Every structure is written in structure tokens, then in C-alpha cells.
Amino acid sequence: MDLKALYSISYGLYLITSKDGDQINGQIANTVFQISSDPPTIAVSINKQNLTNDFIKKSGLFAVSVLREETPISLIGQFGFKSGRDMNKFADVNYRTTPRGLPYLVDDALAAIEAKLIQDVDAGTHTIFIGEITAAEVLKQGNPMTYAYYHQVKKGSTPPSAPTYIKKNERRNGMDIYECTVCGYEYDPDKGDPENDIEPGTPFEKLPDDWVCPVCGAGKDAFEKID
Numbered sequence: 310m311d312l313k314a315l316y317s318i319s320y321g322l323y324l325i326t327s328k329d330g331d332q333i334n335g336q337i338a339n340t341v342f343q344i345s346s347d348p349p350t351i352a353v354s355i356n357k358q359n360l361t362n363d364f365i366k367k368s369g370l371f372a373v374s375v376l377r378e379e380t381p382i383s384l385i386g387q388f389g390f391k392s393g394r395d396m397n398k399f400a401d402v403n404y405r406t407t408p409r410g411l412p413y414l415v416d417d418a419l420a421a422i423e424a425k426l427i428q429d430v431d432a433g434t435h436t437i438f439i440g441e442i443t444a445a446e447v448l449k450q451g452n453p454m455t456y457a458y459y460h461q462v463k464k465g466s467t468p469p470s471a472p473t474y475i476k477k478n479e480r481r482n483g484m485d486i487y488e489c490t491v492c493g494y495e496y497d498p499d500k501g502d503p504e505n506d507i508e509p510g511t512p513f514e515k516l517p518d519d520w521v522c523p524v525c526g527a528g529k530d531a532f533e534k535i536d
């Protein structure tokens with residue numbers, strides 16, 4: 310069995326939100342899909358350990374923000390690698406709420422969809438929530454972020470099949486690539502970290518001491534050199 314076969318399945322990237330009373334939370338998920346059109350229903354798969362899973366079960370509601378390609382990697386990190394149990398993930402985020410009070414992103418969502426839970430399916434580590442759509446809005450024109458785009462472009466790595474691919478151990482300028490041991494983000498000195506004012510051509514060793522992983526917020530000491 311070659312589980313790499315699963316890598317060829319395509320996905321998008323979404324912010325899934327819910328609430329518990331007046332508390333709101335959200336997380337990144339790649340598994341959202343439409344199930345039927347009459348009535349319009351969608352499904353999403355959410356890890357049982359996540360706070361959003363608890364909130365969806367309590368409120369019977371979830372909302373989807375469809376992320377665009379330009380979504381900053383830091384926003385994905387904020388919602389994808391941190392827990393709402395420790396922080397309010399929406400504290401510094403521009404959001405509005407759906408008719409039933411679920412948050413959705415204003416700046417980086419192409420569309421927002423609200424759904425009322427009609428069934429949840431126990432799927433081992435995850436719950437599959439099926440919801441009937443109760444509100445939907447197109448917010449922007451643009452390209453939706455695919456999971457592949459997120460990995461290949463936003464993380465700065467290039468697939469070997471691409472003409473621009475450079476083997477990691479044959480880097481120009483002799484600068485090493487470092488990988489975050491928490492989330493797998495790769496710091497590529499050729500690209501720097503422009504979202505955080507690190508210019509292309511900055512070696513890892515020259516990053517400021519207070520620089521953190523743009524995805525998960527881990528410090529420099531969480532990084533390891535890739536050989």
C-alpha cells in the first residue's frame with residue numbers, strides 16, 4: 310500500500326468557525342465539500358480534539374470562509390497552529406458575522422457560507438459535520454487557495470517537476486534551508502520572509518533573535534537545518 314497515493318487528492322483551504330454562547334472560535338481545514346444541492350448541504354471534517362469541534366456540537370452551527378490565494382501565511386498559522394483554548398484567535402482579525410452570529414473573514418475570504426448542523430458522523434479521530442446551508446455570500450473575486458498552492462507556493466518550496474526547482478543541497482550562495490520542527494514550515498534564505506520584513510537573501514543565522522516561525526509562531530530554536 311502506497312499512501313503517497315493520497316497526496317494526489319486535491320483540496321481547498323478554509324476557515325471553519327463556530328460559537329458557544331458569545332464565545333467564537335475558528336480553525337483552518339482543508340476538507341469542505343458540497344454534498345447535495347436540494348437542499349444545499351455541505352460537509353466538513355474536524356478533529357475531535359479541537360475547540361471548534363466542541364463549539365459546532367454545542368451550537369449546531371458552523372460557517373466556512375473560503376480563503377483566497379493571497380491569504381497571508383501568518384493568518385493561516387494563527388488559525389491553524391494555535392488553539393482557541395489559549396487565546397482569542399479573532400482579537401486582531403477583521404471579521405463580520407453571519408445572520409446566526411458566526412464570524413467570517415472580511416479581507417481574505419472569497420465567500421462565506423453558514424450552515425445548520427443536520428448530522429454528525431463519528432469518523433475516529435475526526436467528526437464529519439453535515440450542515441444545511443442557511444446563508445451564503447460572495448465577497449470577492451479571485452482564486453481560491455488550494456491545499457497544493459499553500460504547500461508549494463506559500464511555504465516557499467517548489468515541486469521537483471517544476472522548471473524552477475532547485476535541489477535543496479545545491480542552493481546558490483551556499484545558504485542553508487531550515488525547517489520548523491513544530492509545523493514543517495521551511496525557511497528559504499533565497500526568499501526570506503517578506504511578510505515580516507525579512508529580505509530575500511537573508512541567511513537563517515542572520516535572522517533577528519526575536520524572529521518567529523511565520524506559520525506557527527515557534528522561536529528560532531525550534532528550527533533545524535535541512536541536510
Ligand code: FE
Pocket residue numbers: 489490491492493494522523524525526527
Ligand atoms: Fe512553525
